Amino acid sequence: MKHKVFNRSPFQLAIISGILIGCAFPPIPGVTAWFGFLPLIHIWQTQSPKESARWSFFAAVIANLISLYWIGLNSGASIPIVLVSMIAAILYLGIFWASVGWLVAWVEKKTYYSLSLIPFLWVSMEWIRGFGPLGFPWANLATTQTVFLPVIQMVEFTGTEGVGFWVLLINVVLYITLRGQGNKRNAIIYLSIIFLIPWIYGTVRLAKYEFDEDQPYRNVAVLQPNVNPNKKWETSYRNQLYQLMDSLHTKAMAMEPDLVLWPEAALPVYMRVSSKRHQYEQQVMETGIPILMGTADYTRDSNGRRVYNGAIYMGINGNEMYHKIFLVPFAEYIPLSPRFPNLKKLNFGQANFTPGSAFTTFPIDSIQFSNLICYESSYPMAARGFIQNGAQFLTIEANDAWLQNSSGVRQHFELARLRAVESRIGIVRSANTGISGIIYPSGKVTEKIQYGEQTVFMGKVPLNQGMTFFTRYGSVFAHMCFILTLIQIIWFIRRSNPS
Numbered sequence: 001m002k003h004k005v006f007n008r009s010p011f012q013l014a015i016i017s018g019i020l021i022g023c024a025f026p027p028i029p030g031v032t033a034w035f036g037f038l039p040l041i042h043i044w045q046t047q048s049p050k051e052s053a054r055w056s057f058f059a060a061v062i063a064n065l066i067s068l069y070w071i072g073l074n075s076g077a078s079i080p081i082v083l084v085s086m087i088a089a090i091l092y093l094g095i096f097w098a099s100v101g102w103l104v105a106w107v108e109k110k111t112y113y114s115l116s117l118i119p120f121l122w123v124s125m126e127w128i129r130g131f132g133p134l135g136f137p138w139a140n141l142a143t144t145q146t147v148f149l150p151v152i153q154m155v156e157f158t159g160t161e162g163v164g165f166w167v168l169l170i171n172v173v174l175y176i177t178l179r180g181q182g183n184k185r186n187a188i189i190y191l192s193i194i195f196l197i198p199w200i201y202g203t204v205r206l207a208k209y210e211f212d213e214d215q216p217y218r219n220v221a222v223l224q225p226n227v228n229p230n231k232k233w234e235t236s237y238r239n240q241l242y243q244l245m246d247s248l249h250t251k252a253m254a255m256e257p258d259l260v261l262w263p264e265a266a267l268p269v270y271m272r273v274s275s276k277r278h279q280y281e282q283q284v285m286e287t288g289i290p291i292l293m294g295t296a297d298y299t300r301d302s303n304g305r306r307v308y309n310g311a312i313y314m315g316i317n318g319n320e321m322y323h324k325i326f327l328v329p330f331a332e333y334i335p336l337s338p339r340f341p342n343l344k345k346l347n348f349g350q351a352n353f354t355p356g357s358a359f360t361t362f363p364i365d366s367i368q369f370s371n372l373i374c375y376e377s378s379y380p381m382a383a384r385g386f387i388q389n390g391a392q393f394l395t396i397e398a399n400d401a402w403l404q405n406s407s408g409v410r411q412h413f414e415l416a417r418l419r420a421v422e423s424r425i426g427i428v429r430s431a432n433t434g435i436s437g438i439i440y441p442s443g444k445v446t447e448k449i450q451y452g453e454q455t456v457f458m459g460k461v462p463l464n465q466g467m468t469f470f471t472r473y474g475s476v477f478a479h480m481c482f483i484l485t486l487i488q489i490i491w492f493i494r495r496s497n498p499s
Contacts, residue, residue, distance in 0.1 A: 001463075002234040004176075006038075006039070006179075008039070008057045009283070010043050010047055010051065011041055011055070011058075012039075012053040013039035014039070014056070014058045014059040015039065015042065015054070015058075015059070015062060016039045017037060017038070017040040017043075017059045017063070018058070018059040018060070018061070018062025018066070019037040019062060019063075019066065019425050020033075020039075020064040020065035021034070021037065021059070021063040021265065022031060022062060022064065022065065022066025022067045023035040023066060023067075023069075023314065024036060024067075024144040025067035025144050025411060026064075026139075026143065026144075026146065026147070026410045026414045027276075027410040027411075027412045028221055029147045030141075030144030030145050030146075030147070030148070032146065033141060033144045033167050034170050034171070034174075035137060035166075035170075035171060035174060036171070036196075036426050036459075037154070037168060038171055038174060038175055039295070040055075040056060040059055041118065041172065041175045042172060042175070043056065043099075043101065043116075044056070044101055044104040044105050044108065044118070045104075045114070045115075047104060047105055047108070049102045049103075049105040049109065050102070051100040051105075051376060052102055052104065052105035053098040053099070053101045053102035053105070054098070054244065055073060056097045056098045056100060056102075057094045057095070057097060057098035057101070058094075060090075060093060060094035060096070060097035060098070060196030061090055061091070061094050061096065062332055063140070063475065064090040064094065065090055065442035066483070067139070067407070067411075068089060068090060068093075068139070068408075069086070069406070069407075070403050070404070070408030070409075071089055071408070072085070072086035072349065073404045073406055074402050074403065075204075075230060075372075075401070075402055075404060075410070077228075077308075077424070079453060082342050083117050083421055085307070085330055085331075089136075089494070090277065090483040091238050092134065093129075093136065094123050094197065095418070096127075096128075097314035099125065100121055100122060100285040101123050103122065103489075104117060104118060105119075105351075107489060108317050110492060110493060111293045111492040111495060112166075112491070113492055114494075115172050115175070115176065115446075116147070116488065116493075117485065117488050117489070118168055118171075118172050118389070119136050119168040119169045119481075120165075120435065120481045120482075120484050120485045120488065121161075121163045122141075122168045123161045123164055123165045123478055123481035124166070124476070124478070124481055124482040124485045125329070125484075126140045126141070126478070127161055127326075127475060127478035127479075127481070127482060128302075128361050128482075130380075132210060133335035133336060134207050134329055134335060135379070136378075137160065137378055137379060137380060138171025138378040138415065140160045140161065140164055140351075141162075141164040141167045141168075141271060142155065142158075142160035142161075142163035142164060142418055143414060143415065143418070144167070145167070146414040146415075146417045146418060146443070147162050147414075148199075149202065149206060149443045149444065150198060150200075150201070150203045150205075150206060150440065151166070152202070152417070152418060152421055152443060153196045153198070153201065153205040153206060153421060153442075153443075154198055154202065155418060155470065156421055156422055156424060156468040156469060156470055157423045157469045157470060158168075158421065158470070158477035159380055159392065159454075159470050159474075159475045159477055159478060160380060160418055160422075161475065161478040161481065162458040162477050163421065163476075163487070165481065166194070166196035166198055168269055168476055169194055170191070170194060170399075170427050172196055173187060173190055173191045173194055174191055174232075176190055186206060198492065205442075207417075209424060209440070209441045209442035209459075210388035210442065210464050211426075211440045211441070211442070211444075212487070213460065215463075216391065216462070216463045216465075217426065217462045217463060218258040218259065218367070218369075218460070218463070219256075219257040219258045219259075219458055219459070219460060219461075220257055220258065220259045220260075220261055220395070220428045220458065220459065221255045221259070221260045221456060221457070221458040222250035222252075222259065222260075222292070222428060222429075222430045222432060222433060222436050222438075222447075222456065222457055222458070222459075223245070223248045223249065223251070223252060223260070223261065223262050223263065223266075223450075223456055224263070224430060224432070224433070224434055224436040224449050224453060224454060224455050224456070224457075225244060225245060225248055225263065225266070225432060226432070226434070226452060226453060226454035227241065227244070227393050227401070227432055227433070228401065229265075229399055229402060229432065232265070232267075232268050233268045233412045237238050242248075242267070245262070245266060245267060245312065245321050248456050249262075249280075249283075249291075251456040251466045252458070252496055253283065253287055253289055255456075255458040256289070257289060257365060257458050257472075258290075258365065259289070259291075259292060259364055260290070260292070261292050261395050261430045262293040262294055262397070262401050262430060263294055263310070263359055263398060263399060263430045263431055263432040264294035264309070264373055264374050264397040264398050264399040264431075264432065264434075264441050265294050265296060266294050266295065266432075267293075267295065269295070270295065270296055270297055270298060271293060271295035271297075272297050272319070272321060272484045276317075276344055277312075277314075277430045280314055281314055281319070282371040284315065284316065284318070285312050288316060288360075290314060290315040290364060291313070292311055292312075292314075292362065292371060292395060293311065293312050293314070294310075294311050294373065294397040294399075295310060295311065296310065296452060297310040297312070297321055301485055305385050306354040307352065307353055308323040308324065308349070308353055308354055308356060309324040309332060309351070309353045309398055310322055310323045310324060310328070310373075311371050311373060311397060313357065313362040315362065315363060315364070315480055318362070320362055321360070322358075322360040322362075322370075322371055322373075323354075323355070323356025323357075323358070324353070324355065324356055324373040324374075324376060325355055325357065325359070325368045325376065325382065325385075326375060326376045326379050326382050327353055327355050327357075327375070328374075328375045331351070332351050332353045332375075333352060333353050333354070333355070334352065335480055341438075342350050343404050348493075352362050356408070359387050359388070359389040360386075360389075361390050361391050367392045367393075367463060368390045368391055368392060368393070369388075369391050369392060369393045369394065369395060370386035370387075370389070370391035371386075371393055371394070371395045371396070371397060372386070372394060372395070372396045372419075373396075373398075374396075374397065374398040374399060374400075374412075376430075377396050377412070377415050377419055378412075378415045380418070380422055380470070380475075381474070382447060383419040383422065384423065384470070384474065385421070387423050387425060387464065387467065387471050388467070388471065389447055391425075392425070392464050393426040393427070393428070393461045393462070393463050393464065394409075394425055394426070394427045394428075395420065395427070395428050395429070395430070395432075396416055396427060396428070396429040396430070397430055398412065398429065398431040398432065399410055399431065399432040399433075400431050400432065400433060400435070400451070401433040405451050405452065407430075408450050409433075409434070409435060410435070411429055411466055412435075413429065413431075413435040413437070416429055417439055417443045417445065418443075420439040420440065420441055420442075420443055421441070421442065421443045421471065422468065422470050422471065423441075423464060423467070423468055423471045424441040424461060424464055425441055425462075425464040425466070426438070426440060426441060426461040426462035426464070427461075428461045433451055433452060434449055434450065434453060435448065435450060435451055436448075436449040437449060437459070438458075438459040438461055440462055441462055441464065445458055447459040
C-alpha cells in the first residue's frame with residue numbers, strides 16, 4: 001500500500017523534503033525534521049541511483065538555501081562575492097546529500113534492504129563532512145533540535161551525530177509505518193519507543209545538571225557594544241569607539257566580576273603591540289579584574305608577516321595571546337594557503353589570516369579557561385581540544401554583525417548550546433551585536449541579550465567537573481556508525497550475490 005503523500009513526482013517530493021528540512025533549522029523549532037525526510041526516503045527507495053542522487057542534490061539545494069541564505073548577507077564583502085560564496089557553499093553541501101542518495105538507491109536496487117542502512121549512512125556523512133578546510137559541522141541535524149533540551153542531552157556520549165541518527169531513525173520507522181510494510185501496530189509501538197527514549201533520558205540528565213550556587217562557578221561580566229563593524233576601522237570613528245568601549249568596560253568593572261569579556265576584534269588596533277594596551281593593563285593591576293579582549297595580531301618570521309584573528313588575555317601575572325585555529329574558509333583565509341602561500345594572492349575580498357596551532361588556556365585565580373572565536377564554536381573538536389588542555393569554562397567572542405539580523409545569528413548561538421552539553425561545561429558568549437549570554441552545562445540559557453542591544457551584564461558561569469565521554473574519547477559513535485555502514489553494505493552485497 002502506498003500512502004497518498006508519496007503519490008507525487010520525484011521533483012515534487014524533493015521540493016517537499018527540501019522545504020521541511022530547511023525550515024527545521026533555527027530560529028524555527030525543528031519539528032519538521034522528524035518527518036521531513038519521508039519524501040526523500042521514498043525517492044531513495046524507488047529511483048535509480050543516478051536519479052536518486054540528482055533529486056537528493058536538488059532537495060539539498062532547497063534545504064540549504066532556506067537554512068543558510070544568511071551567507072549571502074555578509075556586509076563585509078561586495079554583493080557579487082557573497083552571492084558566489086553562498087551559491088558555492090550550497091552546491092558543495094549538496095554533494096554530500098547526493099552521495100547518500102546514490103548509495104542508498106544502489107543498495108536498494110541490489111538487495112531491497114537499504115532502509116536499515118539510512119541512519120548509519122547519514123551519521124557517516126555528517127562526520128565526514130566535518131573534516132578538512134571545508135568542514136561544516138554547522139549543518140548537522142543536531143542544530144535543528146537545540147530548542148528541545150531533553151533530546152540533545154545525548155550528545156555528551158554520541159556527539160552531535162547521535163541526534164542526526166535519531167532523526168533519521170524516526171523518519172525511517174515512520175516511512176515503514178506509512179507504507180504498511182510489516183505489522184503496523186508493532187511499527188507504531190517501535191516508533192513511539194524510539195521517539196520517547198531521548199526525551200525520557202534527557203529529562204533525567206537535565207535534572208542532574210541543574211545549576212545551583214553551591215557548585216563552583218565564576219562571575220563574568222560581558223560587553224555587547226552593538227558596533228557597526230564596517231565603521232570600526234574608520235579613522236574618523238576611532239575616538240568615538242574608544243569612548244564607547246571604555247564606558248562599557250567601566251560599567252563591567254563596577255560589577256566586580258572575576259573576568260571581563262569583550263567581543264571579537266573589539267578595537268581597531270593590534271592590541272598586543274598598541275600603546276592603548278597599557279591603559280587596560282593598569283586597570284587590571286588596580287582592580288585585580290582580568291580582561292579577555294578580541295584583537296587582531298601579527299608576528300614576523302623568515303617567511304614574512306603573519307596576521308592572526310586572536311584574543312589577548314590581560315591577567316594579574318601578565319598577558320597571553322590566543323590565535324584562532326579554525327578560520328572561516330574564503331572569508332578569513334583561502335583554504336590550503338598556509339601550505340601554499342601563493343594562494344593568498346587570490347583576492348575574493350577575504351582576510352588572509354594565518355590559523356593558530358595551540359589550544360591555549362588562560363589562568364584565572366586557581367583555574368583555567370579558554371576562548372573560542374566566532375566560527376570556531378561550530379566545531380566540536382575545537383571545544384574538546386581546549387577542555388582536554390585543562391579549560392574549566394569556555395568563553396566565545398563573536399562578531400555576528402556581518403550576518404545582519406538573520407537566522408544565521410540565531411543558529412550561531414544555538415551551536416554554543418551543543419558545545420555546552422557535549423562537554424558539560426559553562427559557556428559565556430560576548431557578541432558585538434548579539435546574541436550574548438550564558439549557557440549552563442545542561443544547555444539552559446540565562447542572561448540572554450538579543451541582537452542589536454547595547455549593554456553590559458554579569459552572570460555566573462559554572463565550571464566543568466570532569467570530562468564527558470565525548471570530551472574524553474571524541475566521535476566514537478560516528479566511528480561505529482561508519483564501520484557498521486561498511487559492514488552492512490558488504491553483507492548486503494554478499495547476500496545479493498551468493499556464491
